[in-house]
Amino acid sequence: MPAKTGASHALSAFVSLIVGTMLSKYIWTYTPPLAEAGAVAGRHLSAVVGTPLSRDVTGGLVVVLLLSFVWGVLYHFARHGDGDGN
Structure with a gap:
C-alpha cells in the first residue's frame, strides 16, 4: 500500500x-499583472x-x-468521495 500512495505523491x-x-x-509572457501578483505572494512567502x-523563482x-x-484537494475527493458517505 505505501508504494501506491508514495507513487501518487511523487507523481503529483x-x-x-x-x-x-x-x-x-x-504567465510571465502573456499575463504580466497576474505574474506580478504571484511574485508579490512569492516575496511574502520568501520573507x-x-x-x-x-x-521569477518566487512566481514559479x-x-x-x-x-x-x-x-491534493482533487485527490482527496477522488479517494474519499464528497463527504456524504457515498
Missing part, C-alpha cells in the same frame, strides 16, 4: 514542478521562509504550490 510533485514551471513562463529568491513557486494544493 513531479507533475506540479514541470507544469508549474511551464505555466509560470506562460516567511527567510530565503531571498528572485522574482507560487504556481507550483497552487497546483500542488489543487492536486
Whole structure:
C-alpha cells in the first residue's frame, strides 16, 4: 500500500514542478499583472521562509504550490468521495 500512495505523491510533485514551471513562463509572457501578483505572494512567502529568491523563482513557486494544493484537494475527493458517505 505505501508504494501506491508514495507513487501518487511523487507523481503529483513531479507533475506540479514541470507544469508549474511551464505555466509560470506562460504567465510571465502573456499575463504580466497576474505574474506580478504571484511574485508579490512569492516575496511574502520568501520573507516567511527567510530565503531571498528572485522574482521569477518566487512566481514559479507560487504556481507550483497552487497546483500542488489543487492536486491534493482533487485527490482527496477522488479517494474519499464528497463527504456524504457515498
